[in-house]
Amino acid sequence: MTMSDIELAFAHPEDRAEASAGGTPRDRISLRDHVVEADIGAFQKERGHKQRLRFNVVVEVRPVTAPLQDDVDRILSYDRITESIAAELAAERLNLLETLAERVAERILAEPAAMRVFIRIEKLDIGPYALGVEIARSRAERPVQRAEADGMAAVHPLVIFLNNPTIHAPDLPTRLDALQAEGLPLILAVGLPDLPRPATGHKPTQRRVDLLAIEQNAWTLAA
DSSP states (O other): OOHHHHHHHTSOHHHHHHHTOTTSOOEEEEEEEEEEEEOBOSSGGGTTOOEEEEEEEEEEEOOOOSOOTTOGGGSOOHHHHHHHHHHHHHHOOBSOHHHHHHHHHHHHHTSTTEEEEEEEEEEEEEESEEEEEEEEEETTTSOOOOBOTTSOBOOOOEEEEEOHHHHTOTTHHHHHHHHHTTOSOEEEEEOOOSSOOOOOSOHHHHHHHHHHHHHHHHHHHHO
């Protein structure tokens, strides 16, 4: 390992991002020396006691194609980085900095503008030194989940349409158990039943009649 490699290993994440940018460097935003207190750690002496954590984060962002118009809503704001850190610290107590770094990275990469993130987290109160971890993650390495306004990831349910023969099939409970075992939210949809229904000759009222018939079919499934 050369001296430049050693220097780079202990350099700020911004320097590491620049060194690994390749031929097409991206714009970057950075958060330096952001210190917060948190109850974190796997050892008994760390439990129930807050300790200082120092965050250094660099986010590579996609180019902004439209004019910025000096509008903060058109960029990835620094606040999104600090909010991501605060949200993951508030979610639950963690044992490992590695877990915290992964979750912060995933939350940041859920932002449409974020392409790659470098995160260094250090414990400052363990001794006369700083202990930490550093990770680099990109969109290509991790599936991106869309973050809703409340910070939660969007849910993508499994939507299944059941025709009438399936509704009345004797093995329907087994099929539904298999679908539920996939671990995704499940939405079941049904159509019109195979029963005669009134014909009104008037589109708005016929639509209501048909909707009521579909609802009856849904109640049949529920039974």
